[in-house]
Amino acid sequence: MERIIEEIREDLTRRIAVAADRxxxxxxxxDPAYAAxxxxxxxxxxxxxxxxxGVEGLVRTSRGLPVDLADARATGTLRAEQGLPLTSLLRAYRRGGRLLWQTLTEAVASYDRAALPRLLPGAPVLWDVLDQMTDAVSESYRRTEAARxxxxRERRAALLDxxxxxxxxxxxxxxxxxxxxLGLPERGRFAVVVVAAPDDPSRPAERPGATGAPRVLWRVRxxxxxxxxxxxxxxxxxVRDLLAPLAVRAGVSPVVEAPDQLAGAHRLAALALRTAPAxxxxxxxxxxxxxxxALVAAQxxxxxxLRRVVLGPVLALPPEDRRLLLTTLGTWLDCRGSTTSAAQRLYCHRNTVSNRMRRLEQLTGRSLxxxxxxxxxxxxxxxxxxxAAAQSPTPPCPPTPAGTVRRSPRPRG
Incomplete structure (x- = not known):
């Protein structure tokens, strides 16, 4: 193989120059990517x-020497840094390989058509050389692209910080x-969301990204x-709908209108997270x-x-009594002071709720x-x-008085 290439070296060099032009x-x-x-x-x-x-690789292989892949690796690195798509780069290498074999056969045929059979054993050798060059380009490209x-990501994280x-x-x-x-407008409508770390660190991170949803730039810590x-x-x-697919707790800031207000919004979002139940x-x-x-969480x-002064007597009750009164108070507050609505949510008679609230007034010295x-x-x-270390489930109410119809609870809003 080396001998026949040396015999046609001058003509092959001329033909390779023409092939490079083509x-x-x-x-x-x-390929618009290359053209740009x-x-x-x-x-x-x-x-x-x-x-x-490629020709020199064929000669080196016929001598039992390794192919010099330094240039292929340098090309992969350079094109990755320039942003040329890998598909474009590999397509050019594949076309070059086919064109090189065509040029080689044409040069041999022009020199001595009878010598073409001598070229055939070199076909698999040449394709192996071209495969090595293509692999070296790909590996170098991907390594450079990963580093880039x-x-x-580091620059983006620093900008978000x-x-x-x-x-x-x-x-x-x-x-x-x-x-x-980061491509953000100078003025607009922004918010910050803080998501608590998952209970299971091995759970893969998810990213909501529904079509038509607001754009979110995530910073993972x-x-x-x-x-x-x-x-x-x-x-x-x-934002609540955006986060619905995530099984996490989250706090959301109010809307701000300028980038220099986002640091304050971040602090408020972290404060909002502290108000979400654990x-x-x-x-x-x-x-x-x-x-x-949030006001309580901030202080x-x-x-x-506040817990001790206002609800100290309630907190001093036995666990079941304490839980019953605190759950009733929380439900009554959620229902905006409606005893009837609170009773429906608690599956008990409104008189039961009224009795508990009166007892709470007596214990705390506060009037509703x-x-x-x-x-x-x-x-x-x-x-x-x-x-609380953990939120207690709502306890069942005592049985309703005889003859009283137990009402179905309203769905929670």
């Missing part, structure tokens, strides 16, 4: 060099600069995930829907004091007819719920 023209005409990246002169030189490398993706955490380093981007690099939500025309409540099923807490509970020391006392009870109950 392949460069075809590539630029049929390289000029004809540069592309033609790279193709010419790769074709000559890691760098992009600048927006969500604020207090950027003196040499770091400002909020407006970070927003611009060890203690949970934070999402920057670009609401656009979507209402804030749409058990009882997934729940997304919007800050503005639970401001009293841990005062929350403890006094709005100021209702505020105190609301905040104290929120403090108890947040301070």
């Amino acid at each position: 392949l460069a023209d075809r590539t630029l005409a049929e 990246l390289l000029g004809r002169t540069e592309l033609r030189e790279r193709i010419h060099h790769a074709l000559r490398q 993706a890691d760098r992009d 600048a927006l969500l955490d604020g207090a950027a380093a003196t040499d770091g981007p400002t909020a407006s600069e970070a927003a611009a690099r 060890a203690d949970g995930e934070t999402g920057l939500v670009v609401l656009g025309h979507h209402p804030l409540e749409s 058990s009882g099923g997934p729940r997304t807490a919007l800050l503005d829907e639970g401001l009293p509970a 841990a020391e005062l929350a403890g004091r 007819a006094d709005p100021r006392h209702v505020v105190e009870l609301t905040l104290a109950h929120a403090a108890v719920v947040q301070g």
Whole structure:
């Protein structure tokens, strides 16, 4: 094989130059990615060099030497850094391989048609060389692309940190600069969602991404995930639907209008998360829907004091009595002070609820007819719920009086 190639070396060199011209023209005409990246002169030189490398690989293999793949690896790295699709790169290599074999056979036939059978044993050798070159290009490309993706993720994470955490380093981007690099508008409607770390760390991370939903830029950390939500025309409540597929607890900030307000929104979203129950099923807490509970969560020391001062006598009861009164109070508050609605939710007679609420008034010294006392009870109950290690299930009510029809509970809103 080496001998016949040396015999046709001069003609083969001329034909390879012509083949490089043809392949460069075809590539630029049929592949927009190459046409947008390289000029004809540069592309033609790279193709010419790769074709000559294929011939030299064939010669080296016939001598028992390894193929020199340094140039193929360098090409894979360069094209990955330039952003050329791998499919375009591999297509050019495959076309080059076929064109090289065609050029080689034409050169041998022109030299001595009777020598063509001498070329046939070199066919599998040449394809093996071309496979090695293609594999080297692919491996180098993918390795470079993975490294570039890691760098992009790190840069993106740093930009999100600048927006969500604020207090950027003196040499770091400002909020407006970070927003611009992330493709965010200078003014708009934004929110921040903080998702608690899953109970099962091995659970694969999920990403809601329904068509037509708001865009979310996620920042994943060890203690949970934070999402920057670009609401656009979507209402804030749409974030709850966005998070519905995730079996997690989440807190959502109010809407803000500028990137430099996102750090404050992040703090409020984390506060909203603290108002979501730790058990009882997934729940997304919007800050503005639970401001009293958020106020309690923001002041841990005062929350403890509030529990003791307002509900201390209730907390001192035996566990079952304590649980019964606190559950009834919470249900009554959820029903906006409606004894009838609370009874329906608790599967008991309204008189049962009234009796429990009167007992609670006696124990706490607070009157449900006094709005100021209702505020105190609301905040104290929120403090108890947040301070509990786990939410207790709603206990059944005592049997209703004889002759009383037990009502079906209303569906929860």
